[in-house]
Amino acid sequence: MGLILLASFYFAYLVPIIFGKSITEERTLLGISFGSGLWWVNAVYDVFDLFASGLFPLLIGGFIAADSLATEFDENTIVPLLSQPVKRSEVYLGKFFAKFLLLLAVAVLFTLVTVGLSQASLGAQGNLGMIPLVVFAELGAFLEFAAIGFFLSSIARSGMMVLGLLIGLFFGVIWTVLLLGFQFGIQEPMFLLPVANAAFLLQVVAYYVFQPWGVMVLQGVALGALTQQVAVTVISAMEYVLAGLAVNLVAFLVAGYYFFRKAEVKG
Amino acid sequence: MSAQSSASPEFALEVKNLMKSYGAYPGVWDVSLTVEQGTLHGFLGPNGSGKTTTMKCVMGLLHKTSGLIKVFGEEPHGDARELKKRVGYMPESPSFPAYLKGREVLITYGRIRAASDGARLREESRSLLQQVGLADAAEKPFGKYSRGMQTRLGIAVAMLGKPDLLILDEPTEGLDPVGVADVRNLLEGLVSEGRSVLLSSHQLSEVKQMCGKVTVVNKGRTVIEGSVEDLAKRLHGGIVYRAEFDSLAPDLMDELKTVDGVSEVTSVEEDVVAVLISKDYDVRPLLARLAVKHGSLLLSCEREETPLEELFISLVKENK
Known part of the structure; x- marks a missing residue:
């Protein structure tokens, strides 16, 4: 049901993007709009960056992960599972790997649908060789939030609780974006924040395809106003964003496993 | 997992002075019990007396606060993978993914357990469903099972891989008299094969019929352990x-x-x-x-x- 709602929301949002082409002066200034041959990337990016940075991967990755571990605790199916001669690490990583495959499928499907709709509406746009990289970027962001979902599930062990924490995280994301200006995440320790790099990953990947040795001019929003423009090389932006992704992924997975290992089944 | 070896242990399960507390709330204060190999051992106690907590501590689902647990003479450590191969556990209300059919539940958990290879696992699943009287419901999703059927499937899952020790939490709960008799015959058959069973129950008459020895717990403490005759002797002096x-x-x-x-x-x-x-x-x-x-x-x-x-x-x- 949740996925159907998300899909409806996605299409409702996508249509104006496709037909309006979603190019404004501000967006061009922010460096998040690509030329006419890449309308589909705009569409992917817009949906991915819906309302606030990282919301879409947060919803997809976080909820899919929460539906895995937390549900096992909710429905007590964790009891027969942990009573079997298996290591808890196998259960934990096995479940994460299963979600990895599901998220990969979601990323592929999401991209192909978006490309298809965009091409059908606006005509052939080319640059389709970029699709695997876009899928990679989406998957990276999904996995980052899936790791957070696993972490929250291991602590809360209740689907409703994880849902609440994820919604809390979502509002945290919005305030982080509004108050701190996430674009500066590539220059400051904030690059470690999942919200700063999950959506940014897609943008950096897009730049990387066209001008790997070039410079990105970035401007963010902080306290409701545009921040000062910053120029960074695409390579360093890529390094930062991948480092942030890797650190978050590993840190949340390890922390989640720590709590899962200690988890008791009381129900 | 590491385990201390012990030659030819007399007991399938030994629990000594088990204590498990949840913060200030004591789940179990001082439970001791011993299940001799090849016997059916009853675990009695009123609701909230600590039976399920004790069983979960044995299975590593809860972490004991103190005390000793030995399964076939070895103390379980970490995930206790090797020991768990010898133990089958049925929780009080067995729960499996609702969309899985009875047969699929057994195949899935058999695979997790690595009980046997594909063809043998299918055969074992068929046989177990037959033994617990669910052959006709093999293709029905677990979510549509009645309470009694869920219990029967829980017993079948616990029996996967022919474990040497079965720990069954209320295995007759939700069963009709025919079902109770079936379970009794099933468990007696297991014991005659030399396997050991620890079962908790509120069906005292069933425990008396089935079990050679019983352990009675109350308020998280072992009150008495012995044969039913020993208990009578103790009561009357x-x-x-x-x-x-x-x-x-x-x-x-x-x-x-x-x-x-x-x-x-x-x-x-x-x-x-x-x-x-x-x-x-x-x-x-x-x-x-x-x-x-x-x-x-x-x-x-x-x-x-x-x-x-x-x-x-x-x-x-x-x-x-």
């Missing part, structure tokens, strides 16, 4: 015989009290006495001779069977 004489003269009554091992003689009805003996021996020939000696006859003499319910209530009340 010995074994009670109910003897009916042709006529009961005072001198016969007096001499009865002097017999070796007899600690109490109480008049129950006219010419009927309850003889409490502290030694476990057949007192009937002696009573018959005494009756003849005093010009009477021993009409009947039977060992008093104390209902388990009565024992259970007495023991629990004693330990309030």
Whole structure:
């Protein structure tokens, strides 16, 4: 049901993007709009960056992960599972790997649908060789939030609780974006924040395809106003964003496993 | 996992002075029990007495606060993978993914357990479904199973891979009388194969019929452990015989009290006495001779069977 709602929301949002082409002066200034041959990337990016940075991967990755571990605790199916001669690490990583495959499928499907709709509406746009990289970027962001979902599930062990924490995280994301200006995440320790790099990953990947040795001019929003423009090389932006992704992924997975290992089944 | 080896352990399961607390709330204070190999051991206690907590500690689902747990002489550490291969566990309300069919549940958990290869696992699943009486419901999703069917499937999953020790939490819960009888036959069959079973139950009559030994817990502590006869002995301070004489003269009554091992003689009805003996021996020939000696006859003499319910209530009340 949740996925159907998300899909409806996605299409409702996508249509104006496709037909309006979603190019404004501000967006061009922010460096998040690509030329006419890449309308589909705009569409992917817009949906991915819906309302606030990282919301879409947060919803997809976080909820899919929460539906895995937390549900096992909710429905007590964790009891027969942990009573079997298996290591808890196998259960934990096995479940994460299963979600990895599901998220990969979601990323592929999401991209192909978006490309298809965009091409059908606006005509052939080319640059389709970029699709695997876009899928990679989406998957990276999904996995980052899936790791957070696993972490929250291991602590809360209740689907409703994880849902609440994820919604809390979502509002945290919005305030982080509004108050701190996430674009500066590539220059400051904030690059470690999942919200700063999950959506940014897609943008950096897009730049990387066209001008790997070039410079990105970035401007963010902080306290409701545009921040000062910053120029960074695409390579360093890529390094930062991948480092942030890797650190978050590993840190949340390890922390989640720590709590899962200690988890008791009381129900 | 690491485990300390012990040669030919006498007990399938040993729990000594187990304590498990949830912060300030004590789940289990001091539970001890031993399950001898090849026996069916009953685990009795009122709701909230610590039976399920004890079983979960044994399975590593809860972490004990202190005490000793040994499974086949080895103390489980970490994930206790090797030991868990020898143990099958059925929780109080077994729950499996609702969309899986009965057959698929067994195949899935059999694979997780690596119980056997594909073809043999399918065969084992078929056989287990047959044994627990779910052959006709093999293709029905678990979500549509009744409570009794869920319990039966839980038992089948616990039996996957032919474990040497089965730990069953309320295996007769939700079953109709036929189902209870089926489970009893099933468990007796397992024990006859040399496997050990620990079962908790509220069905005291079933425990009495099935189990050689029982452990009674109350308020997180072991109250008593032993055979049902031992429990009766403990309750009354010995074994009670109910003897009916042709006529009961005072001198016969007096001499009865002097017999070796007899600690109490109480008049129950006219010419009927309850003889409490502290030694476990057949007192009937002696009573018959005494009756003849005093010009009477021993009409009947039977060992008093104390209902388990009565024992259970007495023991629990004693330990309030």
